[in-house]
Amino acid sequence: MGLTAVGLGSGLDINNIVKVLVDAEKAPKEASFNLREANVQSEISAIGSLKSALTTFQDSLEKLKDPDEFAKKTVSRNQTEYLSATADKDAVNGSYNVTVEQLAENQKIGSAGVSDVTAGIGTGKMSLDVNGESFSVDIEASDSMQDIMRKINDSEDNVGITATIVTDDTGSRLVMSSDKTGTENTITATATGDQAILDTFGATTELQPAKDAIVYIDGLKVTSADNTVDGAIQGVSLDLRKADLNETTKITIEDNTSDVKENIEAFVEAYNEMMTTVDSLGAYDAETKAAGPLQGDSLPRSIQSQMRGALGQLFDTSDGGKSLSMFGVSTDRYGKLQVDSDKLDDALKNQAIEVGELFSAEDTGLAFKLDGIVESYVQSGGIFEGRDDSLQGQLDRIKDDRLQLATRMTAYENRLYKQFNAMDLAVSQLNAQSADLQSRFDSLPGFTSKK
Incomplete structure (x- = not known):
């Protein structure tokens, strides 16, 4: 900035004039920067929301990728005091009467x-x-x-x-x-x-004294060195707690369909939430004339297309293959998934293996296909990371443009002060000359100034 006491010669408010001129030059450019930055920040936020939705959806696929999840067993007991039991996928459905005669002890x-x-x-x-x-x-x-x-x-x-x-x-x-x-x-x-x-x-x-555990399974004696009895019943592990020959615990092994159903329902919910997010980010509301932050962007359309393409293969039974809808999962007219609870229960009870293969067959199962699509977006070096890098680059360029504008505006302000100060000096000199001439005229004999 030039002189601090300016305009004394001309009487003009040079400080304010310079400020107005600088602001007039700077304001449109700053407005442009602000708009560009707001648009980039909005896009960054949208990409973050999209990434979060896809990551949540990907998490819902993890259990559906595991074939063992579709073969899980549940164990129930008529009493809990004498033993606990767990069963793996190799266990056979049925019931067993177990009596604990003696617990194992160390010497x-x-x-x-x-x-x-x-x-x-x-x-x-x-x-x-x-x-x-x-x-x-x-x-x-x-x-x-x-x-x-x-x-x-x-x-x-x-x-x-x-x-x-x-x-x-x-x-x-x-x-x-x-x-x-x-x-x-x-x-x-x-x-x-x-x-x-x-x-x-x-x-x-x-x-x-050291003791072995002794149990009777449907009347058959089993001896174990410790209180965990593995393999006496195929796929079942018994943890003995208390001995009493007069008490019999009935354990029942069944397919664990409830957990599988919860996993499928969680998958459907996460898919619908993800697609809702994708729709909202790329949508245009004709009534409010408001566009989503990614409206016109190919990214939401690409995600929708790939997801619906992968699902569409499992709703097409023209080649005689299994369809999701056969097991109680279908699409509505908006492209969202919905679950027929009774139909899914029946499928898990009578066709658990087929349902499992539909989701968890390695590479070809639905869960693997969808996971591969999501991974291409969210993985390190993937599509989202590339977009984030591009957007950050735009913010960096806006920052550089702001610095360049500030430099130009400082030079422009200094130039204006220099010009106005020169004008102010010239006006001051002219005023001084005018006053001197007036004084000379006033001192001439017989000259009368008119005011």
Whole structure:
């Protein structure tokens, strides 16, 4: 900016004149920048909404791509106190009566008692064996029962024994427990060394015997080393909780159609929400004369075309293939999906394999086809990322244009001040000359100025 006190010679408000001229030059260009930026930001927001809708839809396809989801089983029990059960896809529908006679337990053995768990016991070695695997700990003269306990628990070679100290009325004992249940996981302890070591650890006492779990399945006896019984019933895992020969738990294995139905309904809902978003972003409302941010853009039309094309193949039964509508999923007159609940229930009950193949057949199933379409848009380096990069480039160019405009306007403002200051100086000089001439005329004899 030029002089701060301008217009003194001419009496003009030069500051305001320059401001008006600069604003008149700058305002249309700034308005253009603002409009361009608003349009780009609107498009960025629209692309974000579109990406979110497609990602949500893609999430709904994940379970439909997994054939195991269509073969899931559900397990029901007439009581829950004695066992729980799960079934995988290999389980056969049916019911089974299960009685738990005995739970599996781990073995516990104890040493002789000592009066002071912090005092050294003697010198020697203790060897411990579980189911044919063994390890040993060296006992030094200064090692107390607490030290020996820590050596057992911290041993890198420990084969599955946990040691602790239990104090009863006769003294403190080192109690060693097998980490695994079952009769095959019994502990054998052998001590060597001086007499104190032999007296304390040479002859251990069994505090709790190892036991196998015993259950009866429809009257057939099954023995298990632990309380999880796998494979006794094909595809079924039993987790035993409590034993009672007088109580029988009836478990029933059935097809889990409810989860599959929920997955299909979630897919339909996500598809419709996605297509509604696509429609709204590219639509034009004739009544309000309002256009969507992507109206006229090929992107929404491309998504609609590909989605409807993939679905259309599964509504065409001209080649004798399976149709979605055969299983209770159809399209309405607006191109949205709808579910016939009763028809879908019947299909999942009687044609679960066919429904599963329609969705989850690798590469050719509907879920895979739709996922591939969506992935081409949302993946790293995909269509959306390319569009985002392009839009960000436009914002960067608008920012550069604003900086260039600011530079030009500063130069323009300085030029105007220079011109107006020169004019102001010239007017000031002319006024001074005029005043001098007037003074000279006034001083001439016989000259009378007329005012």
